[in-house]
Amino acid sequence: MTIFPDEIVANILTRLPPKELVRARVVCKQWHALTSEYIFLHTNLLRHNAGHPIIGGFFLNDEIHEKFSYNTIHRHGSSLDLSYIPTTADTAQSKTYITSSCHGLLLCRRRRRIDGELGVYRARHYVCNPATMDFVEVDIPAGAGQYLNLAYDPSKSPHHYRIVARGHDGIRVYSSRTRSWRTAVRYDGCHSPFAGLRHPRGVFWNGSLVWAMLSPRLLRFAIENGELSEMPLPPRLRSEVWFHAGWVYAYVGESGGHLQVIGYTDEERRTACFDVLEMREEEKEEWTVLYRVDLTRVKELHPGDVRVPRVTLEHFSWGGAPLHVVRGPGETGRHGVLFFSVPGKIVCYDAESREVSVVWEDTAPSPPPSHFLSYTWFNFYAYTPSLVRL
Known part of the structure; x- marks a missing residue:
């Protein structure tokens, strides 16, 4: 097991899927030590996500309505429970x-x-x-x-x-x-x-x-x-008349070592266009625009949801709610994705191509619609595999 240098062994092991990697790390002490290093785990996940944001799937968690599930977003992803x-x-x-x-x-x-x-x-x-x-x-x-x-x-x-x-x-x-x-x-x-x-x-x-x-x-x-x-929030979001301007605090989260927030006005809500803002770790409380989001296509996919009678803190006027931001790699965060809930579905929005895909759909009989759909960002748990032993 020791005829190859650590660099070669690590390069081979990074090509294993996460599930197989868990088994391989118990083969010998050398493999276990190599696969326990953070840089190795990071490289392994990047390789299997082909440079896209590192996320294997997401948990939907609603204790009030006794609903729970794990949903992989990769074709060959492993199920978890x-x-x-x-x-x-x-x-x-x-x-x-x-x-x-x-x-x-x-x-x-x-x-x-x-x-x-x-x-x-x-x-x-x-x-x-x-x-x-x-x-x-x-x-x-x-x-x-x-x-x-x-x-x-x-x-x-x-x-x-x-x-x-x-x-x-x-x-x-x-x-x-x-x-x-x-x-x-x-x-x-x-x-x-x-x-x-x-x-x-x-x-x-x-x-x-x-x-x-x-x-x-x-x-x-x-x-x-x-x-x-x-x-502090960005100046445009901390106006003293924020409530009267119809500003909605929709999301706060972390991805790629950066803090992200989403907030929008009534006008942005009606047009389904808004900004994702982020604060970088090395900066001193300075916000920049990470993504400019245009969800017009989501509105087109769900034309019947435009006339929601009341706008709440959790939902857009057209029936969608931001769930999670996954920042893309690199300085600009290219290839990032956003997850949103719309009635009956959770959709994934590509911030660069603006393409929309359905990643989860409710299978509960309707009507009535399942309460499992009423997910806001704090009921959605993005999951990144980790090999750390507790």
């Missing part, structure tokens, strides 16, 4: 749902009954890697809060992840390295900095968690030093 997480006596009647995801790792929860007569429930939480079928149960201490976010950066620390728990009186952080929690921030519940939160799901970016607020601003928590601060 979480059935390898064992069922315990107190979780036998519950399903597994995703609470947070980050660079190939998932934070999942299963409800467990602790008082059968009173119907009192808590949850078991697991950090898992679907590609390697590894999982670790994490104990969430009482008072830590129910709003949990996974923070994991394989390029900087491939075997260290954190869980950020936001409660009514502070923020606690769990470290996989110490297997313990620490209190990072304390605040008065009556004067919480999270008042006016858009949604409890945060976005991990550049060592921080970022939350969208209902007012035109972002709230940032630096995990290492525990600092809470506000991040």
